[in-house]
Amino acid sequence: MEKIIRITISLLFSFLIFAMPLVAQDDATNLEDNRADEIVYVPFEYEPYDPLIPQLFAFDKHHGIFAGINNVENKIVIVSHKGDGTISIAHEFLVDREVGRHDKHHIYRPKSVAIYDGMVAFLASHRDSCYFAVLDMNGNLVKRLYFPGFASAFSYSPSADELYISGENETGFDVIVLDTSNGVSRVDMKDVMRLHYQKPRMSEVIAVRDPYGVGMAVIAMGVVFLALLMLYLVFRQLGAQMLAIQKRRSQKPVEKPSEKKIEPKRESVSSNAAISEGVYAAIAAAIHLYSEEIHDVENTVLTINKVSRTYSPWSSKIHGLNTYYKR
Numbered sequence: 001m002e003k004i005i006r007i008t009i010s011l012l013f014s015f016l017i018f019a020m021p022l023v024a025q026d027d028a029t030n031l032e033d034n035r036a037d038e039i040v041y042v043p044f045e046y047e048p049y050d051p052l053i054p055q056l057f058a059f060d061k062h063h064g065i066f067a068g069i070n071n072v073e074n075k076i077v078i079v080s081h082k083g084d085g086t087i088s089i090a091h092e093f094l095v096d097r098e099v100g101r102h103d104k105h106h107i108y109r110p111k112s113v114a115i116y117d118g119m120v121a122f123l124a125s126h127r128d129s130c131y132f133a134v135l136d137m138n139g140n141l142v143k144r145l146y147f148p149g150f151a152s153a154f155s156y157s158p159s160a161d162e163l164y165i166s167g168e169n170e171t172g173f174d175v176i177v178l179d180t181s182n183g184v185s186r187v188d189m190k191d192v193m194r195l196h197y198q199k200p201r202m203s204e205v206i207a208v209r210d211p212y213g214v215g216m217a218v219i220a221m222g223v224v225f226l227a228l229l230m231l232y233l234v235f236r237q238l239g240a241q242m243l244a245i246q247k248r249r250s251q252k253p254v255e256k257p258s259e260k261k262i263e264p265k266r267e268s269v270s271s272n273a274a275i276s277e278g279v280y281a282a283i284a285a286a287i288h289l290y291s292e293e294i295h296d297v298e299n300t301v302l303t304i305n306k307v308s309r310t311y312s313p314w315s316s317k318i319h320g321l322n323t324y325y326k327r
Helices: 002-035 202-209 214-250 277-292
Strands: 057-060 065-070 075-081 085-094 107-118 121-123 131-135 140-149 155-156 162-166 172-179 194-198
Touching: 057 107, 065 107, 065 121, 065 277, 075 107, 085 172, 107 155, 121 155
Parallel strands: none
Antiparallel strands: 057 065, 065 075, 075 085, 107 121, 121 131, 131 140, 155 162, 162 172, 172 194
8 A cells, every 4th residue: 555655745746847847838938929929129329348447458440559568567568460460569658667666566557458548548556546548549649638546457338428438446447537538648637526335334235134143142152152162071070080080990800819920939047147256356357358459559759840830921911901901
């Protein structure tokens, strides 16, 4: 009976597994058929996608110009691509001087480069500041704008006539919007708009998710009690191990009567045994002779002699004194 029930349940599950995708497909087909009449396709123009991410290289096919970042020499390199397939470095622009500088964190480093309207635009930044610059095809500086804060990428929107500079710091994101209606090379600080997104702090996130602090209290108490429980288990196991060791040391092995060693009996010598007078006389004579032979015979002779030493500047102590004492 139990075997029949198991077979029946397995067959039902198999049927459900195979039937559900078919039902879902039918529903999707019906939904598409019902909404086919409601879909209206509105054509609109797409502009070339310019991602707001750092770009190390840029290429302009119309002018045959290739621009890149040389991080080793801290330069923007403009390379010309000729029709015969040869490539040569046309111009270089120094982003910031590095030789003789000790303030390494204040040196501007190139972050991103692009080519807009026949101009080479790049972004350079350090820890506390950044600048956006525009070069012509000959590597000459056309425009440079400085902004506070770190920035790492920029993007250009021809349809909106705006250029966006973005950077991330510890507190949030900064976005700088430049008006490019007069061209990329004619941007001005008067038309700058700055946007700042403040990252929420962890304390603010916790305050929103747990306004009354119940979850924080439960977590803190759980951690404390868990630590105490672990300490209790560790000390309990340690105490049991120490008691077992002490018990094993206190127990001594019991020897069987058959295994006891039989020691030979020793005969005690009585101190009252009779010793003759000649033995005492021989012992005394031996001690006397031994004490007489310890020291050799020595003559009392005095060996004190007077030695005269002549004067020598090498042994004179006056030459070792400081010159200040002579004055």
